[in-house]
Amino acid sequence: SQELEQSPQSLIVQEGKNLTINCTSSKTLYGLYWYKQKYGEGLIFLMMLQKGGEEKSHEKITAKLDEKKQQSSLHITASQPSHAGIYLCGADKNIQGAQKLVFGQGTRLTINP
Amino acid sequence: DAGVIQSPRHEVTEMGQEVTLRCKPISGHNSLFWYRQTMMRGLELLIYFNNNVPIDDSGMPEDRFSAKMPNASFSTLKIQPSEPRDSAVYFCASSFWPPVEQYFGPGTRLTVT
Numbered sequence: 001s002q003e004l005e006q007s008p009q010s011l012i013v014q015e016g017k018n019l020t021i022n023c024t025s026s027k028t029l030y031g032l033y034w035y036k037q038k039y040g041e042g043l044i045f046l047m048m049l050q051k052g053g054e055e056k057s058h059e060k061i062t063a064k065l066d067e068k069k070q071q072s073s074l075h076i077t078a079s080q081p082s083h084a085g086i087y088l089c090g091a092d093k094n095i096q097g098a099q100k101l102v103f104g105q106g107t108r109l110t111i112n113p
Numbered sequence: 114d115a116g117v118i119q120s121p122r123h124e125v126t127e128m129g130q131e132v133t134l135r136c137k138p139i140s141g142h143n144s145l146f147w148y149r150q151t152m153m154r155g156l157e158l159l160i161y162f163n164n165n166v167p168i169d170d171s172g173m174p175e176d177r178f179s180a181k182m183p184n185a186s187f188s189t190l191k192i193q194p195s196e197p198r199d200s201a202v203y204f205c206a207s208s209f210w211p212p213v214e215q216y217f218g219p220g221t222r223l224t225v226t
Binding site for chain 1: 117155156157158161169204206213214215216217218219220
């Protein structure tokens with residue numbers, strides 16, 4: 001089965017600092033999804049990566065998928081309090097698309113003012 | 114659009130009782146997913162539907178769990194009888210087919226005492 005491991009499990013950074021969250025798979029990733037979750041709320045889609053070496057950015061968040069398609073990173077530049085939450089990576093278990101997502105355990109991000 | 118709607122938001126019940134969770138997907142979406150989130154197991158896919166038809170229910174933990182989607186705008190997840198280990202947050206998500214971005218509801222927090 002697809003196993004996704006996220007690191008770190010929790011992260012506390014000072015506002016304005018950069019940070020990186022990693023997601024590693026034991027198998028080749030056909031599709032890698034990043035979601036953000038705030039306490040008591042559902043998940044919000046951030047980005048999807050499919051091709052080896054692909055990189056996408058949205059505002060101050062950049063996600064990358066390595067060439068071997070087994071590792072992805074999420075980088076936040078100049079972090080803000082609004083970035084606080086739990087970040088989850090998810091991967092397709094099915095080559096045909098996001099039909100069966102398995103998720104990592106999540107990374108809890110705290111931003112200190 | 115109002116987004117994915119789930120009800121109730123919180124449910125507290127006694128062991129052995131029947132529990133029904135409800136979901137209204139985003140209008141126009143034809144895929145619907147039920148997830149369960151716990152501290153121990155993280156976020157797990159239970160079942161998903163395409164055009165109201167269950168496609169994969171391999172994530173349903175046991176026969177006490179059942180899900181239906183009688184029409185494109187409504188789905189239920191039923192637990193009968195409920196057990197304390199069913200306590201979790203249950204999310205419903207919907208998307209277009211083939212799914213890329215899944216839109217999550219706010220979740221139902223279930224506590225079984």
